[in-house]
Amino acid sequence: MLAKLIQTVRPSAVTVIFLAIATGSSGLSLATHARELGEIEIGIVEDQTGESLVTRVQLLDSKGRAMRIKGARFARGWNLVEGPLLYRGRAGNYRYQVFHGPQFSAGNGGFTLHDDGAGSDTLRLQRHANIADEGWRGADLLARGVPDLVRPWLAAEDLDLAVIVDEQTAAEQEVPDAESFVLQPTASPADAAWVEHGSYHDTRPGSGLVLHHWLPPAEVPVDLPSSRLLVMSKQSVVPAGGLPVHNEIQRLWARDVPVWLASGHVDSIQILSEHLTRDGTDATKFTPYLEPDPGRFRGPRGPGRLIEYLYWQVLETGLRIPPSAGSGYGKGNSPLGYNRVYANTPHLSPNYWWLALKAGNSFVTNGPLLRARVNGYDAGSILTVPRGQAEFHLDVTLTLTTSDPVEYLDVIFNGKTLYQARLDEYAKQGGVIPPLQVTESGWAVVRVVTEREHTYRLASTAPFYIEFDGRARISRSAVRFFQDWLAKATKELASDAESAAAAAPYLAAADMFWTQRLSEATAD
Missing domain, CATH: 2.60.40.10 (Immunoglobulins)
Known part of the structure; x- marks a missing residue:
């Protein structure tokens, strides 16, 4: 919008x-x-x-x-x-x-x-919020199990949607028909909740994609480039009554990330995923393919902060991809919906919900409920500054519901803190944030970070975008970071002739994309 x-x-x-x-x-x-x-x-x-x-x-x-x-x-x-x-x-x-x-x-x-x-x-x-009345519907986009066994937990978790992913290849299962993507919705539209299956989770080495509403037509070879699956899914024909394909990066630390980003086929990125669990145990452990700042992201909060930082680097390249969330329910020890994403839509239907998520009218959380607007607009909006105007004021309004002690509330602009305050101090003062001033194009997110030390528990809006003179922000350093990532991936794949040959077209296209992106950079 x-x-x-x-x-x-x-x-x-x-x-x-x-x-x-x-x-x-x-x-x-x-x-x-x-x-x-x-x-x-x-x-x-x-x-x-x-x-x-x-x-x-x-x-x-x-x-x-x-x-x-x-x-x-x-x-x-x-x-x-x-x-x-x-x-x-x-x-x-x-x-x-x-x-x-x-x-x-x-x-x-x-x-x-x-x-x-x-x-x-x-x-x-006690009920302290009713965000469904505001149009918000929550989802867990990474669950495992039998749909009929997962669905009853939706009511217990006050959740609207759970997506069951499948790591099997299509050769080992039947592809569900269009009607089976949505199972057993409740009778009342006001309280409708649904479970989806038929989403493919590519967990092969170097990958980590979730391709919602699409399954590969045949067994996926080990050396098939993950980017090929992105292309195949987006070229598939949506059956009558089916839901559109929605592709996610679930492992933002994976080898093939810069190739996926260059493809233009990524619809969202799970910044809250299996690396974050309710009690901090049994989380998916990972090593980033390219360490952005060695020694910086350590301790129980480190994995969550690292993925958040990598997501911010994606935004710094000028790509406008919204965040999402999934708990990994059925594999780890987190309950269904521990990591969840809320999308805002006035129409209660699966199709409208996915469209709202893709548009970025959303927030992600594993604790607080954070609904924020900037200058009266929802997350995902582009705020345009009249030509010739040197300054632009951001008026942030928000409603927060939380059972966790909050460490701070902040507004991040282009990866840096534009505003930060301890929430208890501002609650005592009536909760007033002064208008914030920016002087360049960029993106902003509003966050609430809790005091939980055993895990990274927070809520974050999807980005708001600000444009001066009709130009988006593209950071040279962020683009070069993904170029370095791509170079390392290319070198690894070159060690196997068969894998190198299969990946060559996608690597070449990605190299061209990032080279062009660098030439279009508008900021350091």
């Missing part, structure tokens, strides 16, 4: 909502007859309406062991509870945690069971 210039002098408003933690302490009433096991029933409801919620529950005994709740689905220590928590077990002390997505307070509490006792309690979770 092309945004027109809006002049404003009013300060930016920041609406901050801190989520409280609901707690419960369930006392047991003695039963009138003896029991071999104690029983407890805890109703889990929305505080404002009293309606029962579908939740993700972890129940631990006194030794810290995860307990299965009868009748509930169980995965990696978590129970999917549809209605009240009903548990019958041995005498002892128990603790529980209850989650229903980032729009609700989390709940925790404990109870003691006796052999001859039974009790009941109610846990009320």
Whole structure:
């Protein structure tokens, strides 16, 4: 969307909502007859309406062991509870945690069971946001498993879409027809949620693409260039009723990244992916193919900060590719939707959602909910500066909902901090951000980074773009970085004659692209 210039002098408003933690302490009433096991029933409801919620529950005994709740689905220590928590077990002390997505307070509490006792309690979770009313719909674009087993978790995570990727080749499976891309939507359009399958995850060495709504027509040879899959997917005919192909870079650290970027066939980049997990463990470990700044990205937050930095380098080359997110559910220990992307669309349908994501009207998160606008425009917009005007003011407004302690809020412009503040300080001052001034073309993202030290937990908008004199920003240093990356990849592939021959056309095209890009650079 092309945004027109809006002049404003009013300060930016920041609406901050801190989520409280609901707690419960369930006392047991003695039963009138003896029991071999104690029983407890805890109703889990929305505080404002009293309606029962579908939740993700972890129940631990006194030794810290995860307990299965009868009748509930169980995965990696978590129970999917549809209605009240009903548990019958041995005498002892128990603790529980209850989650229903980032729009609700989390709940925790404990109870003691006796052999001859039974009790009941109610846990009320407060809703602190209803971003569906604002047009936001959340998705996890990297899940694994059987669709019918994944779909029930959508309600527990307050998630609208899960995409199941397949790492098998088409020779080992049947290609789903158009109707099977969307499975079992709920009956009510206002609460519709869906699971998609039929997306190919290319995990071969040097690759890391997710090709949504497309499967290769035959078994993929080991030496087939990954860029060939990009071309094939985009040349495929979308069947009647099917969804358009949407290609993602899932591994932004992979060898073939500069070739993919040069192809023009990349629709989004997963900047929150399997390298970030809820508790910081069982994350995908990786070594960047080309280290941008040796020694800089270390510690538990290092992988997340590195991928974010690489994404910023993509933006610095003038490419306008929105971010996305996927949790890797079904492989790691993160729950479905831990890493998620929200896209904004007034029309609730899969096709419109994917179009909104491609347009960059979105934000990514693994914690806070961050909705921001610049000069009244949504992320993905281009803000044009009238010719001859030397300065441009950015008026940032945002609404933030978070249960995590926030370290800082900032606005990044062309990879550097344009504005930063500790959120608690500005919350006390009414949450006012002064108008920000820029004097050159570029891109901006609004971020909230939490204080979690064991992992990189944050929310970030997709970029806003600012153009002076109708020119986009292209950084020479960023282009040269990807040229160096491409040179290293070319040298590696040259060591195998067969691989080199197959990749040669794509490497040559990428070299021409980056050479041309360098000649068009507008900034250092």
